[in-house]
Amino acid sequence: MPPKKVIIDTDPGVDDMLALLLALSASSEELEVLLVSLCFGNVDVESCLRNVVSLFHVLDLERHWRITNNLAPGFSMLEAKRPIVAVGATNPLEGASLEYDYFHGTDGLQGVHHAAPHFTPTEMWKHLFTPEGTPEVSPMARLPPNFKPSAVPSHKEILRVLRENEPDTVTIVAVGPLSNLALAAAEDPETFLRAHEVVVMGGALEQEGNVTPVAEFNHYACAVSAARIYALTSPSPKSTMPACKELPPYPEVLSKRLKLTAFPLDITNYHLMSAEIFDKVTAQAKARGSPLAEWVRTFVSATFSHMESLYSEQDRKPKHVNISLHDPLCIWYVLTRDGEGWEVTEDVDVRIETEGQWTRGMSIIDKRRKIMEEDLAKPVKRHDRGVWLHKGHGNRVRIARDSQYKDTFGEDMLKRIFSV
Template sequence: MSEKLLIIDTDCGIDDAQAILMALAAPHVRVLAVTCVFGNSSVDNVCQNVLKVLAVGERGQIPVFRGSTGPLVGTTADVLCDHFGTDGLGDVLEERYPRWEEKIPTEHAVNAMLRLVAENPKQVTLVALGPLTNLAVAVKMDPTFPGKLKELYIMGGNMEGIGNLTPCAEFNFGMDPEAAYIVLEEFLCPTYLASWEYACKNALSWEFFEELTSQDTAPSRFIKTITSRCWDYSREVLSKERDVYFGPGFVSFDSYAVSACVDAGVVAESVRCPVRVELQGPMCRGMMVLDRVGRLNKKHSVTVFTKCHKEKLARLLFQSIRRYEAGAGKCIP
């Protein structure tokens, strides 16, 4: 089987960390770089978080690039939130990544993205786990960029007008609606989308989460630590948006996009249709609309996942934390 080349664009919060570890553990996958964008925290915190995750996954040699600090329109202060704590990883780590600036190249994330894809035309899969600002800037700098990609996977958007940032907008798209609009209009490469509702409707059990975080491995202990004080990983908190609409369960949002990327068999059902992101209105700004009847007159369609094989998703998540035995660099078959 040929090697799959990935660039992961992330606003590294807790679920991004889980998804990145999944990509690192996947067979026949090589992560070329991780590009950072604001979102779950400031881009500086995101860079440190990614470095920490790569260290836990024993892949510190993968380059990490600092990217967009805020949305295309407005300021960072208007959108940053503390969903996963102020640092993005639950505010529980005793120390940040030491001398992290020395680990980050001076090349901007967008430039690195353009360069790596140009060096490997039609071979690179781009996985976007945060606001799509870096991708929108990339296509404006080089309109031929999407055509050089093999494919694009996105965690973001919604299918039914149910949001978690606003009543109608999902977090990643709502943080930079203009960027999401540009990407879904101008990226004509094969595009696959794991929406908020898709993740929520395919939640795993809390019993599985407890098993996932009780293994004697560094990744398992790391995930247990960063989720220890986060209300989004509490079985007792049942009043959150996703629980009201979909019921309780463990949802590692970004892992739904990465799992589909590394194993297409994870996706059980999907729909293919044109989509568009709404930019107007205080209620609907950032909401994604699926056009199943052709009213948008768009020729380009995206694949929107609707149902997954949860046992395959669980297997990939478990593989991501069992990859190494505790205290040794020995891979577990």
């Protein structure tokens, strides 16, 4: 079986970085990361770029360290084919921009570039990510060893990758705001629909939100983009698509519906990594001199400390502080989706609120009680004059509800990353 081809669209904060590490630690037979597409979100795009370039720099150091110490180098995917890195949306399509730096730190990684500056490369290759800078690059200029910078915007790279691969072979894993995806789908919806599946970390259905009482951050950050992507799952996209002055409507007729699998907080909040497990798996590697272990421990340990401080401010003192593995869980799903370990509900009509003063980014589902045949002597079909219920209208989203990996995922992820 050929490796699964993926595009990862991300706004690299702490859990995004763990998701990228999990993906890149997969074997070249399991996964092929074709593109890392960057979007504003947890922090600004320039900080996202610095974090990703630093990641690839540390992985280069790690592989050399492992080879020197007679260890399997790991990250074989980077030997088979260098992923492309592209920079995308800098702001939401509509509405004010909000960053999540109060949790992830102003650089997205809890100040790792100041705490461990020796892991931040002096050459960021920023000139290679702009059309103006590309022609000036000398043929002898030093290039990144394990990724390819692109001067083309992320949404155009997404479309190029989808065009150059067979239909239904590339999965898009979106773990940040959906702005790049919305731009790609607006420019060429039929090419966008060549994707095998779009896996989205976002939303909150029965859980409270993490940025407002009702909204999860990624969908809040660019609610219009989320609503437009979800609308592609509908038999009639115009029935749920918001007005947007920045982008045109989709065509009346499309060749297929988008297969979208959402990972809301309802499932990601319960796939955890404890400080004890993190320390157990990474301490020995750090003691032996692993650059990757030292770098990751710098920002993950700071995250645990930050969470403890938040709890103490609220006079809450839990026995154990855990990090929810929101974004890595989406990568794990792609790696394991062919097995029996996932509980997924098909065709859920989830709609994203874009205009509410207090409900921006809210994931709305119909919670009204269904009138069943046993409730009445005669079955009654509920109606609401077409405001919500209407044949052929509404979205058809797959919702990840639960998995068999809840108790083991954190440790399994770390063992993969650190080759333990």
